[in-house]
Amino acid sequence: MKKGDHMKPLFDLHTHTLASGHAYSTLMENIEAASERGLVAMGFSEHAPSMPGAPDPMYFMNFKIIPDTIMGVRIYRGIEADILDFNGAVDVDAAMAARLDYVIASLHPPIISSGTREENTRALVGAMRHPFVTIIGHPDDDRYPLDYTELAAAAARERVALELNNSSFRPSTGRVNGRKNAVSLLNACRVHDARVVMNSDSHIAFDVGDLSLCEELIEETNFPRELVLNYTLEGLEYVLKEGVSLPDCEKLLCSSGK
Ligand SMILES: [Zn+2]
Numbered sequence: 001m002k003k004g005d006h007m008k009p010l011f012d013l014h015t016h017t018l019a020s021g022h023a024y025s026t027l028m029e030n031i032e033a034a035s036e037r038g039l040v041a042m043g044f045s046e047h048a049p050s051m052p053g054a055p056d057p058m059y060f061m062n063f064k065i066i067p068d069t070i071m072g073v074r075i076y077r078g079i080e081a082d083i084l085d086f087n088g089a090v091d092v093d094a095a096m097a098a099r100l101d102y103v104i105a106s107l108h109p110p111i112i113s114s115g116t117r118e119e120n121t122r123a124l125v126g127a128m129r130h131p132f133v134t135i136i137g138h139p140d141d142d143r144y145p146l147d148y149t150e151l152a153a154a155a156a157r158e159r160v161a162l163e164l165n166n167s168s169f170r171p172s173t174g175r176v177n178g179r180k181n182a183v184s185l186l187n188a189c190r191v192h193d194a195r196v197v198m199n200s201d202s203h204i205a206f207d208v209g210d211l212s213l214c215e216e217l218i219e220e221t222n223f224p225r226e227l228v229l230n231y232t233l234e235g236l237e238y239v240l241k242e243g244v245s246l247p248d249c250e251k252l253l254c255s256s257g258k
């Protein structure tokens with residue numbers, strides 16, 4: 001890659017549909033948006049059953065009927081699990097995870113109240129130890145203070161990606177000091193060689209694949225692109241369950257030529 005070449009994100013794995021109970025688009029509307037943005041892959045990740053308004057566990061058991069590729073976009077089946085305690089227990093079990101391509105684990109206010117910085121960090125590190133958890137969602141919120149050094153070291157060790165969440169950087173976010181914390185996160189990831197994944201966390205189709213604020217921050221902090229997973233298929237593979245197939249390369253060439 002020559003200096004000055006614009007690298008384009010290939011995928012967005014944190015998106016919600018109507019099924020999450022507080023999101024406003026259908027799966028097809030989200031896929032159309034992903035296709036229009038030229039994404040090669042999109043994952044959908046509804047909130048797991050503990051979240052008020054989230055679907056019943058049954059919802060997550062029938063994803064096999066959804067085609068692997070729709071409108072030229074490779075579709076991945078995920079979930080956003082809730083972290084339930086400071087040991088990192090989550091509301092997704094192995095039977096559910098077996099039907100999914102990847103699992104994000106996050107701290108959410110309706111589910112768990114903040115502990116100390118040490119307890120919150122222990123919760124996220126504990127969540128990383130579930131073999132099916134591959135992404136820690138929005139670790140950037142002062143409603144849950146974190147030790148970024150410890151978090152990045154654990155993420156590198158456990159081979160889990162830390163999320164840069166585009167929604168956390170919007171003025172409308174309910175999260176606190178998202179951008180400032182993301183800078184601390186990136187600094188720690190750089191030191192510990194931990195991987196970062198950019199996601200939209202869209203709750204409406206317009207936001208699917210919008211990673212512009214994440215990219216701005218990467219640019220501003222001169223964060224090494226090699227540690228950002230979204231630019232390569234190897235990066236995508238890093239956060240998918242072993243054995244899940246990647247988008248085919250021909251399609252990749254087509255869409256990156258858009
Ligand atoms: Zn949500």
Ligand SMILES: [Zn+2]
Nearest residue numbers: 080106137138
């Ligand atoms: Zn979340």
